[in-house]
Amino acid sequence: MKNIYLYFVFILISAQMNLFAQNIQNKGNYTYQVREEQGDLNNDGKTDKLTVKMDTTDETRPFRLQVFLSQPNGKKLTLAVSSTKIIEPQYPIEKQGEPNGYQIPNFFIEKGILSMWSEIKGGNITYDFKYRKGNFELINVKKLTTNATRGYIDENTIFTETNFNLISGLRTETDDKLGSKKALSIRKKTVLIRPLPKIQDQKFSDKELY
Template sequence: MKNIYLYFVFILISVQMNLFAQNIKSKDNYTFQVREEKGDLNNDGKMDKITVKMDLIDETRPLRLQIFLSQPKGRKLTLAVSSTQIIEAQYPVEKKGKHSEYQIPNFFIEKGVLSMWSEIKGGNITYDFKYRNGNFELINVEKLTQNSIDGSIDENTVFTKTEFNLITGLRTETDDHLDSKKILNKRTKRVLIRPLPKIQDFKFSDKKLY
């Protein structure tokens, strides 16, 4: 009886160790690098780095953004942020094997601001994140869309530019035609979001909020 008990304990431990090993392995599948950008993000005069890597094993081709920050001593960079929800998978589950239709976002670092440029339906959107209070907070959003149904552009196409300063809460929408200096319509309102969204909590679907 004792031997049978020990046998079941051994099996249970083996199963748990196998599951643990599988979990570790699944976290290491983001091996294909598609983006890398360097710049000073924490205002210490040293180069920081962001990477975007793809999981080639998962059929949906998910992507992971990681931010590495410099430290006061030494040249070693330390992982500060890791997110798999900020970028949409290339083949989302709901698309049933079809591509998302959008390219992988581009990232830029300028004057301590991390910008993410993404395609959206009928245009594009840029998010600006600033390292503040130990977190990367969303401070500004710019969006450009056009009203053409089939994507074609002519002199009657109306472009809408949205500028949203999350620090002040001022959100402005401006309508005009291509290469026209005349504003067709302008709408302004104040929307306060507190606390400011953090990059580790940000989801690609949040584009609908702005």
């Protein structure tokens, strides 16, 4: 009877260990670093760090963005935010093994602002995040696109620059051409988004929202 009892205990422990191992595996194996940027993000005069790592064991090659902030006690940097949604996998499932066609986003830290520059169809988009009350909030989006359809730019190409200040809510679209002394068209409207989006909630597909 005692042996049977021990057997069931062993089975139960093994099942729990397997479940724990699966949970760890589901968190991803982000070991290959592709980006690192350093700078002061929380305005304490100390250096903070951002990293982007790829999970090379996953066939879609997903990415994880992490931001580490300095602490008042001067000890090692502490993880402040982590996201696997903000960067599109290198080989999205819907592409069936084909790459997404874009560069891995670049990140910059300047004057306390964390900027993410990404390629998009026909142009690029830049997100600006500012650390406030424990969160990185999206405060500005700048997007540049063209109507070029053949892969090259000529005198007839129209550039559209979008500036969206999420703090004021003012969204401005400006159409222009190469060599033009005056904008072809300027469109303005107010779009208030409250609360401001947080970096951990930002998805790579959100570029369509701005």
